[in-house]
Amino acid sequence: MKKTLIVAAVAASFATAASAQSSVTLYGLVDAGFTYVNNVQAPASADYYKTNSWGVTGGNVQMSRWGLRGKEDLGGGMAAIFTLENGFDVSNGSSVDSRQFTRQAYVGLSTQAGTLTLGRQTDAVADYLGPVSATGSWGGTYFAHPGDMDNLDGNAFRVNNSVKFVSANYAGLSFAGAYAFSNAAGGFANNRAYSLGAGYANGPFKLGAAYTQANGFNANSTGAITEGVVTSPAVAAVQRTERMRVFGAGGSFSAGAMTFGLLWTQTREDNNSYDPYSDIVNNYEVNGRYALTPALSLGAAYTFTNRKLSFDGATGRARYHQFGLQTDYALSKRTDIYAEGVVQIASSPDERVNPYAGISGAPLSSSSRQVLVTTGIRHRF
Numbered sequence: 001m002k003k004t005l006i007v008a009a010v011a012a013s014f015a016t017a018a019s020a021q022s023s024v025t026l027y028g029l030v031d032a033g034f035t036y037v038n039n040v041q042a043p044a045s046a047d048y049y050k051t052n053s054w055g056v057t058g059g060n061v062q063m064s065r066w067g068l069r070g071k072e073d074l075g076g077g078m079a080a081i082f083t084l085e086n087g088f089d090v091s092n093g094s095s096v097d098s099r100q101f102t103r104q105a106y107v108g109l110s111t112q113a114g115t116l117t118l119g120r121q122t123d124a125v126a127d128y129l130g131p132v133s134a135t136g137s138w139g140g141t142y143f144a145h146p147g148d149m150d151n152l153d154g155n156a157f158r159v160n161n162s163v164k165f166v167s168a169n170y171a172g173l174s175f176a177g178a179y180a181f182s183n184a185a186g187g188f189a190n191n192r193a194y195s196l197g198a199g200y201a202n203g204p205f206k207l208g209a210a211y212t213q214a215n216g217f218n219a220n221s222t223g224a225i226t227e228g229v230v231t232s233p234a235v236a237a238v239q240r241t242e243r244m245r246v247f248g249a250g251g252s253f254s255a256g257a258m259t260f261g262l263l264w265t266q267t268r269e270d271n272n273s274y275d276p277y278s279d280i281v282n283n284y285e286v287n288g289r290y291a292l293t294p295a296l297s298l299g300a301a302y303t304f305t306n307r308k309l310s311f312d313g314a315t316g317r318a319r320y321h322q323f324g325l326q327t328d329y330a331l332s333k334r335t336d337i338y339a340e341g342v343v344q345i346a347s348s349p350d351e352r353v354n355p356y357a358g359i360s361g362a363p364l365s366s367s368s369r370q371v372l373v374t375t376g377i378r379h380r381f
């Protein structure tokens with residue numbers, strides 16, 4: 001009996017030591033509220049082509065999600081790490097798509113020099129430019145640039161089959177690089193992607209620059225990008241793009257309770273295999289956030305978007321002005337309530353072009369103007 005107790009005690013001590021060196025964390029976020037959108041395009045069968053919509057919506061600021069994050073200490077400053085994260089719509093309980101883990105799924109090693117991971121991950125544009133933008137920091141879904149073509153919030157697409165290295169922080173400087181395989185037999189360059197980025201954060205300053213290129217994306221179900229790069233039907237023609245390039249630079253500065261940010265991105269799609277096609281979109285953003293109290297904050301952002309589209313020998317231009325305002329109140333460290341308003345106005349210097357507004361994450365407008373108002377609650381765990 002004594003031997004049994006001794007063995008059990010020794011086994012328990014080993015289990016305690018093992019658990020101290022490894023961990024698995026369940027985490028998540030749930031975001032839901034009420035949203036009103038005007039000038040919504042109704043189906044052709046509806047009595048009125050132009051209508052308004054309102055109702056319960058999920059992911060108004062951030063997409064609802066749950067995930068598992070694990071780490072095992074391997075000694076010598078090395079650790080095995082993994083992340084599995086799924087996104088869902090809390091308004092109806094459905095998953096974002098058919099994937100088991102829609103947002104992230106990767107495994108790798110962490111060392112003092114940085115991390116090396118393999119799987120489904122974000123690109124450098126989302127990693128380094130997102131944090132200095134409104135959509136990638138405090139504004140969320142509806143503050144994304146028109147069409148979300150630069151993917152600053154990471155909602156437009158994630159990169160499959162990727163090998164990614166993120167450096168350690170060297171006196172505020174870090175950098176990252178990733179390559180995503182097509183996984184297509186006999187088509188190495190068909191739906192592959194690569195991405196590079198660097199950032200600097202020191203005191204009140206934060207700077208970032210990044211570049212992402214995808215060749216033949218959405219060409220097969222096994223490739224690097226299988227979602228399509230836009231959320232708005234207004235730019236659905238991009239689905240036929242053979243090459244997509246996104247690059248930009250930005251920075252933010254904090255002074256006391258105020259944070260101010262500037263950002264520029266350019267998205268270029270070209271080399272259409274069906275018809276001559278190119279699309280160049282420049283976004284210029286200024287944003288700011290002020291903490292009125294430790295719990296209450298007010299944020300505002302403005303984006304000017306200039307788009308030039310060439311298709312089958314014809315050229316058209318469109319311009320978008322987007323204004324966003326948000327107030328957020330923290331009920332606790334994990335729970336907050338919010339209210340947002342976004343206005344988008346589309347125009348064109350070309351008489352033959354009649355652009356439609358389309359706030360990211362909302363139904364396409366039936367006119368050149370659209371207004372969205374949302375309020376809700378967000379809880380993190």
